[in-house]
Amino acid sequence: MAEKTQIEEKAENWPTDQQRATVGPDPSTAKTTGMMATDTDFGRSATTLTFKTPESSAENDETSQTEIGPMLARAERILTQGPGANDYLLVEATVRTEVDHDLEYARSRVGSPDLSPEVHARQLHQRLLAAHYGGQNIAYITDTTGVVVLAVGLDQINRLINEIPYSKRKSVVFGAPDVWW
Structure with a gap:
């Protein structure tokens, strides 16, 4: 088995879509989130961005x-x-x-x-x-x-x-x- 590269190791630790969907300042209202990596270090210095969507469209x-x-x-x-x-x-x-x-x-x-x-x-x-x-x-x-x-x-x-x-x-x-x- 070939040795894993540094990027492959980091990719294994990258959060799944399910994990990203529950990250944020208020997980109950966080419906969509994304990850943004810095230019200097792919993945290690990731910042979580949370985009909130309204709870009820009927209420809106x-x-x-x-x-x-x-x-x-x-x-x-x-x-x-x-x-x-x-x-x-x-x-x-x-x-x-x-x-x-x-x-x-x-x-x-x-x-x-x-x-x-x-x-x-x-x-x-x-x-x-x-x-x-x-x-x-x-x-x-x-x-x-x-x-x-x-x-x-x-x-x-x-x-x-x-x-x-x-x-x-x-x-x-x-x-x-x-x-x-």
Whole structure:
């Protein structure tokens, strides 16, 4: 019988999937775990990574349903009937000031005092979304009146995509606006 190499010896002592599934700070909630070896020593300096998953998906569905249900109803109303006056994001004075600064800078760079109205509207929408939802995943629509946010966060966006037919949500834009600076 040939002698075992150092890697083969370590492989024999490597935890099984069953052993890894019970390792972690709270074994009762640890459903999936993994092992990560360091670059310097395969296996000997292993670190256990624990990824927790929710205990009951039914419990999570109830929680998300209470939060997402009204969002879906609102989104469907807006996409079917059009947004009402209270659905639009409010434009604060600070946003208007920043847009004015942006447009002044653009005018100086272009060398013309006239910018198209589309430039003003696009800059206002970008600054408005950044002020309210900067750095977050959102689903929104825009029109000549302003911006209407339909969903915030990946859970809400996922439900919006899965539960509202494409024919109704063709105009929805998905994105993550820049963080307000």
